[in-house]
Amino acid sequence: MSRWIIPFLVSLTLFLVIESYAFQVIKTLTKNRWLRGLWLLPSLLAYLNFYWVLFTYDRSDGQTKQFQWAVGFLLVVLLPKILLVLVLLGEDIVRWVRKGISAVASSPTRELGGRRKIISQLALGIAAIPLASILYGIFKGKYNFKVLTYQLSFPDLPEAFDGMTITQITDIHSGSFDNKEKIEYAVDLINEQASDMILFTGDIVNNFAREMDPWIDSFKRLNAPMGKYSILGNHDYGDYADWESKEAKKANFQAVKDVHPKIGFELLCNEHRFIEKDGQRLALVGVENWGKGFNQAGDLEKATVGVDREDFKILMSHDPSHWEYKVKKNDFNYQLTLSGHTHGLQFGIEIPGLIRWSPSQYVYKQWAGLYEEYGRYINVNRGFGYHAFPGRVGIWPEITVITLKKA
Template identity: 55%
Template structure:
């Protein structure tokens, strides 16, 4: 007997395989039009079948216990995405050509013309153009998996404030976010990135959540390395939505709670002062800044554990305030509307979708902008700033294209009166 849920899953797989096969056959038409070398056709078929077979295996029999996306599953998804993008871009051109040929055939039939309307050279040109353009995202996605995910960038900002305490003029903050240690697969690259953070020699290091994908154990191989992060005034952290272990099935609620407690303990062992709806004061002589950290608060089904009122219960209204909150929707929906003025909020979460186009001063685009108004970089509203860090690690697609892993360095400046 096949249970209803099993039947639905099987039906989805069958429909997916049919759609994938149709797209592949359509793309094969373009290859046959462009080249008559059979080995090219067979190579495309072999790659398509192997990628599909690996994807099906990893997401069925190859399921890794206790994870939503293991590394093999992540790469299986990435390779499938790469092939699908290649097929879809090619098909866009072939489909437009087929529409043209269909309209031309109807015209011939209605006009009674006996002359056959065929443009084989046009068909070959369209196929060549489609394949050529499809090769761009195909190559970019492969590069993103091979090199892009570890293409760490240091982004620097200087922000001026009228009421910055004098002792903090020139104060430097390094922000990192979304480590996602469960996705790492190259220790030398991570060692380089950690060293890059330390080389900034900032006054303080602030980590804005998502240390793991799901489980504390993911961070254990990397804990000693990240313990080497250092700054004069210490390093502080908050929790992100993935840190709570909400995205996997646990044997018991107690094991889930214990996982979270283990992560909190591990962060403290690594030297992070974890702020759980709390605040601390950074001091320079008689001057001070309120550093506020809330638990995750996210719009649209994400955990809302952040309690801004609790976190600021000991903070004065006229204090200069820096808020650490993982999800930028918290800033938009809650922080900006709060009675207190938060001079600078530091967030992450979006990853910039790990895909987009950025040319400083010219273009800044990612599909994630359709979900998050504030998705990467510095924004200013109502006299308050937010920086949305693009993330240190990666999740899902095991790479980055155009939106590179980020280490943010922010210098606070006292605004000149002249």
């Protein structure tokens, strides 16, 4: 409990500053006490609910749906008011600049004047955009599955694999799901791509193997004639929950690994498989999680014992920071890497040809989509499921289909 005291005081202070500043909007627009009270009520309920869940939930339960919805409710009331504050702050800066100019010019009119009603109305209109977006993201966006297709050409791709198709999914986070029909739809959508191979790049659960139990029958329906392969992600190790013993954590980790064959996936833990066709081969390499600054169980050398440098290689590595720091310049030449992990932070704006932004880009250099450096590619899938925030805003759940071509 004591570890939450300082974060609680800091966040409470921040919330109070935002609320007091944003309150100026409704204060400018109406003198009705009931309307002003209704303005404050949702925020009060959101803060009380968030802190109640934060201080009472048992970390041995991992990240519960109750916690996710508390975060969602908090963002619904908080993000629009942050925009309100930015608009009002802009007006105040203009007012203070005018006052400074008047003071320098020795003008008799140095008063700041009251807040203008038109600015408050404009602020409300702007704040309505993120409010509507977040509500859509919670109730619809988290299951707004998109199929993204890429064609990649390589001069060293064996001719037998010219035209081979791969469907990549990642970050299932089954403990967050709450709609059986939508998951069944997504599984059907994956099968409709009729790819030669399906590759899953980690985070099948939030913390516990049991989270996958209700969804095994759904995911084992996935079909691919050349096989289904998978790796582990950072959440699969159970590092984000409190355990009664090391043995319990270890048993859960084994149970998580045992889930993969139950849905027909072959789990690769620092190992590889040769995919053969017409007397030619490519190497599918799967490593455990490797993240900058935390769990670095991934071992490229161990995973490629018996693989030649000249072999065409597809590397599955959950965290794209692995590619940035260990893979893209590696002399062993990993032609194609498939990752996930970032979710694009489940929040951003992507308008092809115009804008592509997410807070995730300030943490990860490769945060969503396809990247190429040194003639090597990485695809960072935006994720199948969701985590922490129970929705997606502008960064939709993704099914990637990649076609390999001989250059």
